[in-house]
Every structure is written in structure tokens, then in C-alpha cells.
Amino acid sequence: MTGTRLVIDGVTLTAGAxxxxxxxxxxxxxxxxIGLVGPNGSGKSSLLRAVYRVLRPVTGRVSxxxxxxxxxxxxxxxxxxxxxxxxxxxEFDLSVREVVAMGRTPHKRLLDGDTPEDxxxxxxxxxxxxxxxxxxxxxxxxxxxxxxxxxxxxxxAQQPSLLVxxxxxxxxxxxxxxxxxxxxxxxxxxVMVALHDLNLAAYYCDRLYVLRDGKVTAxxxxxxxxxxxxxxxxxxxxxxxxxxxxxxxxxxxxxxAEPHPAAPTGAEHSSS
Ligand SMILES: Nc1ncnc2c1ncn2[C@@H]1O[C@H](COP(=O)(O)OP(=O)(O)OP(=O)(O)O)[C@@H](O)[C@H]1O
Numbered sequence: 001m002t003g004t005r006l007v008i009d010g011v012t013l014t015a016g017a018x019x020x021x022x023x024x025x026x027x028x029x030x031x032x033x034i035g036l037v038g039p040n041g042s043g044k045s046s047l048l049r050a051v052y053r054v055l056r057p058v059t060g061r062v063s064x065x066x067x068x069x070x071x072x073x074x075x076x077x078x079x080x081x082x083x084x085x086x087x088x089x090x091e092f093d094l095s096v097r098e099v100v101a102m103g104r105t106p107h108k109r110l111l112d113g114d115t116p117e118d119x120x121x122x123x124x125x126x127x128x129x130x131x132x133x134x135x136x137x138x139x140x141x142x143x144x145x146x147x148x149x150x151x152x153x154x155x156x157a158q159q160p161s162l163l164v165x166x167x168x169x170x171x172x173x174x175x176x177x178x179x180x181x182x183x184x185x186x187x188x189x190x191v192m193v194a195l196h197d198l199n200l201a202a203y204y205c206d207r208l209y210v211l212r213d214g215k216v217t218a219x220x221x222x223x224x225x226x227x228x229x230x231x232x233x234x235x236x237x238x239x240x241x242x243x244x245x246x247x248x249x250x251x252x253x254x255x256x257a258e259p260h261p262a263a264p265t266g267a268e269h270s271s272s
Contacts, residue, residue: 003030003190004065004080004161006051011060013046020046021214023060028190030161035205035222036194039235042211044194045086045166051192052083052164064162078106082160084151084168096142096150097135100125103157125156128183130176144171152180156187165193169200202226202250210234223250 006028013021021043028034036044049055050062053069062069064080072080082103094102103125104118114122126132129149134142139150148171155163163184169177177197181204184191195201201208202222210218210225212234218225223243231239231252238255 002161002188003032005030006034006162006190006192007061007063007066008047008051009061009063011047011050011057011062013043013050013055014058019214020055021050021211024211024214024216025060026209026216026219028192030190031188032206033185033191033193033204035201035208036192036211037196037198037201037208038211038217043214044211046214047211048083048085048164048166048192048194051162052081052085053077075106078158080160081162081164082155082158084148084155084163084165086166086170092140094139095135096131096137096139097122097126099139099150100131100153100157103154103159106158121157121159122153125153126150128156129153130179145173145176148172149176149180152183156183160189162190162192163187165191167194167196169195169197198226198252199249202252203247226250226252 008024008026011021011024012019024043024047026034036047038044046055050057051069056070064072069077069081100122101114101118104114104121123132126135129152131146131149131153134146134150139147142150148168152165152168155165165184168180172180177200181200184193185204193205205222207220208222208225209216210230217234218230226241228239228241231237240253240255242251242253243249244251
């Protein structure tokens, strides 16, 4: 399993009279990690919802390996696509291990128990997000970051060939942010991930799509997309972009209007 080819072709999404996303096209090759970035309200979550089939496009098409995602039987879709989203479902009264075991459901028949293979996948998914020690804790007693890691483990246990994640690093401390994104990079799956942190997006994604007001305003490798002009136009912030000498990845340094207390005298930022 090396991942699936995802094509979003001219998709428009609405909520009543409101256009959430307009005429968006995007393609991910098998195994690519695609980052979706853009300001609050730019349409990232909405677009992801169309991929994991919660929000039906009013025009355009979402296809997975050439098949319309909206025409796939639900069970087949669940064997192909996993989603980690902000709004989580009915995990109450379950242990962490039971929540992660739910990831195996699409691969089993009703009332099938866990096979040794299922058990091994659950154990390794827990380890991948550093949640082995949480396995027997009640899910609803976990902290925000612990829950987030467990929901990612559930998605990993699902062995999807397309993994869609909405802000997966939300609530995570820096070590766990790096570990989770590193685990996503190593997956034999295509990954589409909405991220706010542009430096993490630059480091871990093969290509970025920048959304603004429901439309794609830029797309390409992070080094091509993340420019001072884009930061200004899309986010209204000043920043410098350099290639980090050790990582080789683009690195954004933001230049807030207020000088840092330790700034050298006369070092105000200027857009001119
Ligand atoms: N049901 C709805 N009715 C009207 N407007 C909506 C509805 N759902 C979302 N919106 C609006 O659509 C826009 C896109 O929302 P969406 O959640 O896709 O943005 P986002 O890029 O994921 O934002 P964030 O970075 O804040 O998570 C927002 O302006 C939001 O307020």
C-alpha cells in the first residue's frame, strides 16, 4: 500500500447561501504529503469535509484513485480514507485501546473479535503516537493533547491509503508535534493535512495549497509558495523566509510590528 491518488476537481461547497469553498482543484500523488494552509475561515476544514464525505460538493468532484469518493460504498470508503478532525464522535466510556481498536472496524465483519494482527496494529499505532502508557486509561479523562494523539492512533490503526487531518498538532507539545508529523511522513499513505504552523508545514509537506477566501491562491513546493509577498498578501504579516542551513527546509521568521524588547536599537521592521 503506497497511498491513493486524490483529485479534487473544481469543487464548490456551500452552506445555505454561503460559499465555503469555490472552484477548488487539487491533486495529490500516491504517498504525497499535501499541506493545506491559509487564514482562519479560508475554507480548509470545509475542503477536508468534502474529502472524508461529510460535505457534498455542489459542483465538481472528489475522486480517489479515479473513483468518485461520493459514489463509493461507505465501508469501502472507510477502508481507504481515515480522518482526524476537530469534532470527535462517540468515544465516551471507552478505554484508549478500545478507541484505537475502532480503527480496525472497517476491515472486519460485524462481531468479529480482534485478531492477533489487529492487536499488533493497535499496539504499534499507540506506540507511534507515544500513547502506549495511556492504553488502559478512560478516553474521556485524557488531556486535550493526549486525546488528539489517541485519535491519530485510531486513524493509523485503520491503515488508510488516504489520511485526512485537520490541525492534528492542535494541543500537542512540541515533541509530540514533531513525532506525529514524522509518523505521518513515514506512512505508506497519501496525506492531506490542514496546518496553521507554516514552519511545520514547510518541513513536513511535499507541497502546499494556500487557501484564501475559499479559493486556492498559491500551490507548490513550500520553498516556492512561502514568500514574504505571500505572507503579506494572505496573512497581512511581515516575515522573512530563509532556507535553514541545517534542515534545508524553508523557515519563516515573523516580523511583528512591535519591536522585541531585546531588539538592537534602530532595528524596527520595515516593509520598504
Ligand atoms: N454552516 C455554515 N454556515 C455559514 N458559514 C459557515 C458554515 N460553516 C462554515 N462557515 C464559514 O465558512 C468559512 C470557512 O470555514 P472553515 O471552517 O472551512 O475554515 P478554516 O480555513 O478551516 O478555518 P480555521 O483556520 O479557523 O479552522 C468560515 O468563514 C466559516 O465561518
